[in-house]
Amino acid sequence: MGFLALATVLRLATLMHSPSTYQPDEIFQTTEPAHHLAFGPSVVTWEWRLGIRSWVFPGFLALVMRATSWMGPGSSGYLAGIAVVMTLISLTTVWFGFAWVEKVSGRTAAILAGFACATWWEFVYFGPKTFSEVVAAHILLPGLYLGAWTEKPDWKKRLFLAGLCCGLAVSLRIQLAPAVGLAALYFCRTDWRRRIPVVAAGLFLPVLIFGLVDAFTWSHPFQSFYMYFYVNLIQGRSASFGVEAWYWYLPKLVRHLGPLLLFACIGARRSPFLGWLALTVLVFHSLIGHKEARFLYPMMPLVITLAALGIVECAKLIGAIWKIPVAPRLVAALGITLCAATSVLLGVMFKDWSRFSGSLIAFKRLSREETVCGVGISQYSWLETGGYSYLHRDVPILLLPGGESLSQSSASINALLHDGPLENLPAGFAPQGCWNGICLYQRPGACAAIPEEYEINRTLARADQ
Secondary structure (H helix, E strand, C coil), X not given: CXXXXXXXXXXHHHHHHCCCXXXXXXXXXXXXXXXXXXXXXXXXCHHHHHCCCCCHHHHHHHHHHHHHHHHCCCCHHHHHHHHHHHHHHHCHHHHHHHHHHHHHHCHHHHHHHHHHHHHCHHHHHHCCCCCHHHHHHHHHHHHHHHHHCCCCCCHHHHHHHHHHHHHXXXXXXXXXXXXXXXXXXXXXXXXXXXXXXXXXXXXXXHHHXXXXXXXXXXXXXXXXXXXXXXXXXHCCCXXXXXXXXXXXXXXXXXXXXXXXXXXXXXXXXXXXXXXXXXXXXXXXXXXXXXXXXXHHHXXXXXXXXXXXXXXXXXXXXXXXXXXXXXXXXXXXXXXXHHHHHHHHHHHHHCCCCXXXXXXXXXHHHHCCCCCCCCEXXXXXXXXXXXXXXXXXXXXXXXXXXXXXXXXXXXXHCCEEEEECCCCCCCCCCEEEEEECCXXXXXXXXXXXCCCHHHEHHHHHHHHCC
């Protein structure tokens, strides 16, 4: 329980102290469509115009939004609610690390794994995030544990739940299908005839639900699945965002894990199943041209768990070579020190703790002001904003060019966000503050009719963004 509490405090404190957007997908693919379901207005990106995303996860977030909007004014209440819910789901990393390692190597290694998973910088930062790959990883972990350890009399129930978690994970993140397939084979290895039907029943139930949701929300069952493949792989849409070599992830892993990567390789000897799973995730993602570091998040809890095993194994090996007794408490203390120091050093090198925080703070502030009737964005990308999920006002957002066009459109807005100080302010606007480079200007009074060519959704549709 101590590790769970520590993990909760670190994740929520980090998010509240330093709000950020690592990639726009965490807003415009999840919380923004959720805001549409819960409250109405939203920024609609090309993925939702083409129907390549499922409404299941945004639907879940919409329920959280409606249930927690009372927690604070404007958007602050339900944003805090989402952060709490996502953080609680992310605690599966801590539970999994402790429980798995205790089964394999005993309590000393389990304490080390629990601490490492609670405090690892990447889990602290990404734990409350609404990326599909992050949530899928957190849901996958209980499935791996339940499916791998089925010696109890209720093995059918455990296998069904394992399949259910794995099916939900792969429904959220289809790229996990090879790893989930390997896990399902491992679950059934000892008794194929009796285990396969149970695992398959759990595995395909979430997939069927996602297919049915697509049938009601889009045109056809499973539309979001096959349209995702068609648009990104056949039409090559994902390649337009950049293509990297197959080995691109390897140096990224070294920078994200440091010496723990070596210990994880050693720990894989004690738990080959986790090692093969992590390798499967890595290899499959390496074959896909478009790469982002966050795509490998599902393998990180497995690697940190294996690293804890590896540290303990190294300590035992040193003790055997030097022929000295190794005190379990000393091993745990040294391992915790190593993991903590590595996490801090790598975390300091991570530059995105406050990425896009200025725009998020400004939008959240505007969400509490009832007089806002139009918001203008000038000289920075709409991708850096929090969208309507942060603004939470049913008012137009205008993407305004600078110069004379800004002055001509100023009557249609009474709130203006600009990248840096704005010298020639439109008439009536006054500075309200700057946060991380984004400055907010407001004026009193109402708004005139909006110039439709600048309205955000019309602009995105014209640009196919």
